[in-house]
Each structure stands twice: as C-alpha cells, then as structure tokens.
Amino acid sequence: MSAALVDLVDYDEAVARFDPVIGIEVHVELGTATKMFDGAPAGFGEEPNTSVTPVSLGLPGALPVVNERAVEYAIRIGLALNCSIAESCRFARKNYFYPDVPKNFQTSQYDEPIAYDGYVDVELEDGTVFRVDIERAHMEEDAGKNTHVGGSTGRIHGAEYSLVDYNRAGIPLVEIVTRPILGAGERAPEVARAYVQTLRDLFRALEVSEARMERGNVRADVNVSLRDTPESPLGTRTETKNVNSFRSVERAVRYEISRQAAVLDAGGSVTQETRHWHEDTGTTTAGRVKSDAEDYRYFPEPDLAPIVPDRAWIEEIRAALPELPAARRRRLQGEWGYADAEMRDVVNAGAVELIEATVAAGASPAAARKWWMGELARTAKQQEVELGDLPITPAQIAALQSLVDSGRINDKLARQVLEGVLAGEGEPEAVVVARGLEVVSDDGPLLEAIDAALASQPDAADKIRSGNLGPVGAIIGAVMKATRGQADAGRVRELVLERTQG
C-alpha cells in the first residue's frame, strides 16, 4: 500500500478551511438465540460451519421464517432512538454475488424500514450534548466470514483462494443510518466516536446485544465529505467500511478530513467510493468505485409476509423499555452526589456500572469512586486493560472499604490488600490475614517503635520535647515504616505526644 505517499492537510488547517459533514451506518448483531430467518443457533466462537441449516446455507427449497424476537429487538432499538415504527414493512432482496452470501442475495429491508425518523442525543467528553438525527433503522441478516488464503498480505488481493464459514450468515442485524450530521465542525471525529459509543451503550441497556466491539457485534461505516462553508451544497462523500472500535471511528473521520482537504486543495475532486480502514497505519485506501456492481436490483422478498406490528405490541415494548443510559447517568449522579466533572470522568472511564455495583454491595459512593477512579484506574492504565477487565469485583471493593471503615486496616494497608486481591490471593479478608496486614491496635509494639524512633533521631526528639512539633511527622513516618504501615497514624501521633510532652 502506498498510504505513506498520500498528501494530507494538517487537521486544524483542514477544518479551518472546510466544513466537514459526516454520516454513520452502524450494524448491530442482535443477541437472539437463533438466526433471523430460521432456527440455526446464533452463537459465537463455534467450530466453523456447525451453526448452519438449509436456510442459512441458502440450499434450494429452503424457506425463511422471521424470528419474532429479532423484530421485537428492532422495535426496541427504534423506540429508544425516538423513531416512528412502520405501520407495515417488508423485507427485500439485495442481490449480489459474493461467497459469504450463500443465497446470492442478502435479505434486508429497502424502502420500508421498520423504524424511521428518529434522533439520539450524544454527550461529548466535555459534557456538550449533540443531537444526531436518525434516518432509519432496518432489519437484515449478517453474511458469513471469508478467510483469504495465500498471497503475501492475507488480504483479498493476491489471495489464491478463500475459505468460508457460514456460522455468522443469517445472524439478525439492525442497521441504523444517520441523516447527514451537520454543524459538528472540527469536533466531527469526536461526535462520530461519541455517537457509536452512545449506540453501543444503548444496545447494552436495551439488552438486544452484548454489543462487543472486539467481536464485531457492532460495526460502523463512516461517511465523510467536505464543503467550503456550512452554506455550500454537500460535497462528494467517501464511505469507510468496517471501522470497528471507538478510537478507530474517530481516527478514520480525522484521516478522511485531512486527506480530502488535500485532494480539494490540489484542485482535484473527491471520488465517491468505498474505502478500507487500516488499523495499523490509521489510514484509509480506496476500495471499489461505485459502479455496476452496486446495482443491487432490490425487490420485495416473495418468501416472507409483510410485518404489520400490532400497535398494542409496540406500546407494550415501549412501556417495558429500560431506563436509557443518559437518564440513568443523570439519576445516578443525583443519588451519588457527584459533581458534573466527576461524573463525566466516571462515564468516560466506563466505571458507571462498576461504581453502581460497588455501592449496591455496601460502599459509599465517595469510597467507590475513590477506588475505581484512583488506584484501580491507574492499575488498568498501566496494564492497558479496561477497568472492568481487572481481576477484582465491585463486591471485593466494597468488602475492602468496609475493612477500612471498621478500622481494621488503614488506607495504606488497603492498597496492599488491593494489590493482593488483584494478584489473585483471594478475598480482601483472606489477604489481610495471609499478609498479616491488620492495623496494630495494641499500644505496646507502637510504644516500642516510637521509643526506637525517638532514640535514633535525638535532635528531633529534643525539638519536640521543647515544644516544637515540626518533627513529629518524621517520627510518625519512622514508626509507620517500622510497622510496615500497619499502625494507625493518628494513634501514633497521640502516643508520640504523650511520650514527649508528659
């Protein structure tokens, strides 16, 4: 690839001179037990071609039947995105030849999506709320998975042949399409990222999908175009396919803005095309140019009856919608008494659920935040893992905090206990016992340590005795060190004063 040779305009310069417009298509795999059009199990990570049936293999004579739960999930998504739900809608055949589509058409929806005309409010990291208009959400099926074999790159070009696994073929998908997102300006990449993240959170809250990006449960195609000013007509757009992490969505939009700006600056015009995202280099390269192959010859699927969602059913689904993430965040912030900035940090760190569970297990909201956003956030960052992937549970954090609250350990010891739990040494209580980390509450050993400290620092001892309390801290420090942090610093201070002032 010659990505390195592509001219780019510095991002700040590009957005100063052009107005970016983006559009995003998000596909989400629904977490149903079976596929969209038949009872083949819709699992993940099965052996290749073991979750297939005549329908998902497109064998002659196989007839599809719609999965009712998938329709319900699609309606849930539509309602959560403030869409209208169609009075009646149909499936359509999208015809194209590609080995991962065994029927030579994908069953999708074309001019009659199940949900349309909605919006979602997206909160950026600094708290700014940006409204994204939704054009439609429609139902379709996923394709199988190709593995390209041979050649040097593992990509299609140069491949000698391909291997196809149809386990994924027929898994229910909902595709959500935005209207052109205008007015984001230089924050367009950030809006794109926050939008995809908002949808991911929504899918999870709605319990329609595990929505795991790394498994490809949620996939985004990002459209980018530039125009001279917000008053100019829309420019020619490119569509970058399969951008599958939040960070990549942001980077892909940034890259396309810089690249298109360079093309326009050089007096060229942007080619309307599909582009491929390269995670490793953070660049896009040209794929297919829109052509004859794009003529999908959609027509209504004759093997499936129209869907006419009963209005009472829709209202039932609406009434059963869970509290949505944004409302939930507002409620929790109120309950926890966090400042706006604190709550934002918690949200951005992905710690809302963890703190909620920690509080539910008995910790105070302040203590829960202190642990997750402090010590644990640092550890997660060091180990380059998500907070939720650390080998510690909210219940363990609550138990740890309760040991602190009861005075059995202090903050410093608590950090050692935490370390022990993270190292797999068991529950906090067990770590305290095994490592012998309890606060020394017996004055005897403390007095011994204090006497030793006073003896080893005679100047400090004299100053304290003469009423200059400045060096008390140094003595306390020495005692804490001697007791490996297991002393209660307040008690040590009292004893030091008794010893020297008495």
Add this chain to the structure above:
Amino acid sequence: MSSLSRDEVARVAGLARIDLTSAELDRLAGELDVIVESVARVSEIATPDVPATSHPLPLSNVFRTDVPVAPVDRDAVLASAPAAQDGKFLVPQILGEDS
C-alpha cells in the same frame, strides 16, 4: 416499439452472471420486451389507490419463536461442496475487493 434495448438486456445478464451469446441477446431483447410490455398493462388497470403487493396471500406477521433447532451435520454439508478445507467451504480467488 421496443422499450427494452439489447444493451439493457446485456447489462442485466451481466449483473445476474448469465453469459449470453450475441444471438441470444438479440432473441431475448425481443422476448423480454413482450413480457415487460404485457406486465406494464397491469398498471393501466391498477389505480394509485391499489397498493403494490409482493405476496399472493393476504398474510402478515408470520413469525417463528426464537428457539434453536439442530444444525445440519457439517461433514454432510461439506461433502456436497465442490471443495472444502479446515471445516470451511473453499472458494476460488475472490476478485472484487470487499469484506
């Protein structure tokens, strides 16, 4: 009067991956035109208040409950494929880039 050109037939045949000889294109352009024109006459009868139908039966909401069925046996399936490897279908080199 012909409304369906030979070029259009060639293009549609291309999209459908049907290889037609020049003679076949000539013949089909004429035959398809007759079919298209015949069907077009339906629109003379169907007024705008008659909704288009995609299904011959007055049915809607034909659903299936979300309960898994037994998958087919992989070895049996792969045995009817032209080629297989590692439990997957082996297909010739894919020329058009997409994934």
